[in-house]
Amino acid sequence: MGEATPLWAPIALLGALCALGLAAAVLDAVLSGLPTASHPGDAVESPLRSGPLSAAGDPFREAARLLVQQRRRTSLADTLLVRVGVCGLLVVAVLAGVVLPLGDRPVADLAAGVVWFNAMEVGAWGALWLTGWGANSVYPLVGGYRFLAQGMAYELPHMFALITAALGAGSLRVGDVVAAQRGLWFAVWMPVAFAVYLVSALAMAFWGPMRGPVGPDIAGGVRAELSGPDRLLFQAGRHLLLAVVAAAAVPLFLGGGAGPLLPPWLWTSLKTAAVLALLVWSGRGLPTVRMDRFMWLSWLVLIPAALAQLLVVAVVVG
Amino acid sequence: MGLSAWLTRYAAARPRPLVVTAPHATRLRLLAEAELARRGWRGARSPAGADLLVVCGTPAAALSRAVEVVWTDVPAPRTLVELRGDPRPELVTTALDGAVDRLADVRSQRLDAAGRAGARDGRHGPAQPYDEHDGEHDDGEHHAEHGRHGEQGGQEHHGGHGGQHDQHSEHGGHGRHGEQGGQEHHGGHGGQHDRHGGHGHHMGNPGGVPMAERGRDRDGLTLDRLHVPLGPVLSDWPAGLVVETVLQGDVIQQARVEVAGGLGTERFWDAPWLAALEGRRVTRGEAARRGAASRLDSVGRLLAVAGWGGAATEARRLRDRLLWERRDEGVPEEFAGFARRVRRSWLLHWMLRGLGTPGLSPGRSRPGRDGVAARLDAWLDETGRALNALDDGSPLDDDAGPRGPVGDRPSEALLSALPGLLTGTELAAARLVVAGLDPDLDQVRPAREASHA
Amino acid sequence: MTAPPAAFWASAAFWGLAAVAVACGVAVFVVDSMARATFALLASLIAVGLSLLLIDLEYLGLVVILMMIMEMLVMAVFMIMYMMNPAGLMPMKMVHNNRGAALIAGTVFVLLASGVFLVPWPERTGTTPADPAHALGLSIMGPKMLVMMIVGVAILATMVSTTVLATDRGRRRGKGP
């Protein structure tokens, strides 16, 4: 399918995704350290006082901790399914990234690239459900339920947002969508679709206000029973997924690698980092959206809005 | 030394603590939380995610059993810190420093892990599927399994813990396992077998774990029910509270409140008012400080449960400054900014709307005075007022504590209102309702405690 | 697909996917838990979806994968509602006339398979269009409009009837709680 891609492309993709995922983790840690550190001259001075900079090391220490941690097994857990789920999350995140252009061309330039992205990202449903189910424990199961409910709510608006971008370009190929934005970014003339995409991006990476499936109120939800390397893989998968959905916003709505002076790959990275930072910030700055309310929002606001946007674009393009 | 030893030591500098608080240990909890925040250690949500278990205060029987279960659920490397006795900041600092040292002690951590792996293999063996089920098993291992569950007296009377534990996770289940009225009170080994007497298919209850029973639900389908205790070991949860729930899906069908008590009598939040009632001299300023901190604690907990981490940290930060650092300059202004942001968050108010108002279906809003959103508003108002009275030197002569008149022990009323408010809510809403009431279990008389001890 | 290596790899990929599809299909009725059965079925469906990618049906293959993942997960929810202890790894012997079913299925397979090799299939006419998805789109909006309309009506009818059947109130003519 398509002409041969250079060998370095998949490696570059993996490297870029890992770097972005790690950046998301570090930024999140720093943000969570901020409010405590914002008061200089605290009365109690301790050698262990933490500032935002020392918090930046947290993800690395956490990874080290999980690497050497014992694996815990719950009684009657379906360990096979948990493993499939945990690894699946990582795999779908990377696969979804395959159609995204790094600079000017993606690893696999599929004719139905937008559909590919969507299909892979739906794979996260399966991954999360398996992880939540397999542990044979209440909170992960509830987390799994929540993600399915979330999926039902975000998937349709998400599809409409993707279709809007594809319709604007008249093609399902990601490269064509980028090319169609030479004049004007889609984010500018289809702002509703872009906003809907951002909301659904948070929902599919269960991040920020959409973190219900791994929410603190159900003891960490899907990941409540994960420990050791399993937990590390799950966390890595979640961060990669976030990185991928942030990266996809760039070719779909922000003109891809287009920009003055700098080379395309640098523009792509800059734009991706900006979207990623926005998504990560929402994790500290917004409360969690409850599923019944999000369902309502999705069906009564997001879907009609996305459809109206689709109609507008269809009229303009047609 | 190998790579894993290096990793262990590297990771030890940033443990993930899980804090368990017994009633009457609020002061210790606050000291511990302040110190953890100062060190930037992010709390764990579940035992599996933790490597440091911090127990504040002295748990009584039921709670200490729950702590034991949670401790066995924490994967190695792990360490336990028990804070009790004289609540001084130095005590907490030294104890946490010690925890870091123990976590970095590669040799003893390895011994711990090896010992536990062995013990687990002996105890939990891989669950053998078996399809004959008539109450008698030749297999000794299964007898052992049954015995283990039996000793715990069935789910309903279990000494409540986070619900993260295997015994509570029997989902699924099917309709034909006899008429299951009896699960609620079955005491042990025998009762579980009786329930399964009549079913006609070749399905055992795997590993001796009883299957879920069924009951009517709000959609008119009789689906599986789970008995899940919420608490007492749960993050951002009132210390010592256990809500025994019957869940269908994630909807609470029934709720019963129990208290897993702690030793001691201290009522930290009420202390200034109690002292004034005893005739000691307490200034209004001192009481206002305690009251403001108490409400900020409640606000922080509610925001944390609502998932707004940034704002929750801010509230707790203000609380710690009031209580421990006592440098008040700038606090009222900072609080005013914080309160404005919380009040303005339409997302938060949309999530809280209609919660905790009895008699109204969730989702339908009413500008009532008793819902979670209204309580949050009131907490913010009261905190603002109290912050203006920090310097009031006149003697305290009322008994209007942070949760109402301290002599009436208002939290007891909150606890009795809780089951009615929780029935019919989803878990997410239920957590917000509990955090919105935020009962202080230090106020609860020992007579109410641990009927299931 | 003219160069031997490409054809070889495509062929190898097809047979691999076919083996996975059939093996997972069999696994559906063999594995011990409902959860595993559901995901075995999903794996089988995805393998078929991927095999469509090999014959230039990129869009349809991906749509199959996308739809099937969503469907199977909805199924997983229902499965929990109605099935016995699905997580527990225990043998599910919920079959009737097992032997008869196997015999009939085996016979059908032999008949169909011999048909596959005996029937003189027509020669290939025409070539694959540059964009099969485009052709599909034109087709359902044009000549196959009738199909689309029937499918649309069927979806509508299903939506209405499922709601009526599934809700308590609908079935009892307004006497529900």
Add this chain to the structure above:
Amino acid sequence: MGLQAFLLLACALFSVGLYGVLSQQSIVMLMMGLELMINGLIAAGGAFWYHVAPAAADGQVLVLVAVTVMALEMAMGFAVTTAIFRAREVDITDEAGDLRG
């Protein structure tokens, strides 16, 4: 991977599904059998399109219809199961058999 290879795959999937439909008691499992049969249909439809008449879109339309039918079958199946379950608390075909009369 000619037409016959694809059709062989389709036959195998269809037969396995048929076995499931005939043998399973649980409605949910029975539906899984049905889905496997339709899965075979999808493989066959795609193969006919590619190997017989790629210029016309008939094969593709067939696949699309099959996917839709699958979704409908599932929705109907679960609605029926829910209705039966509510009425009789069974989800087993044998036990639901006496509903016919």
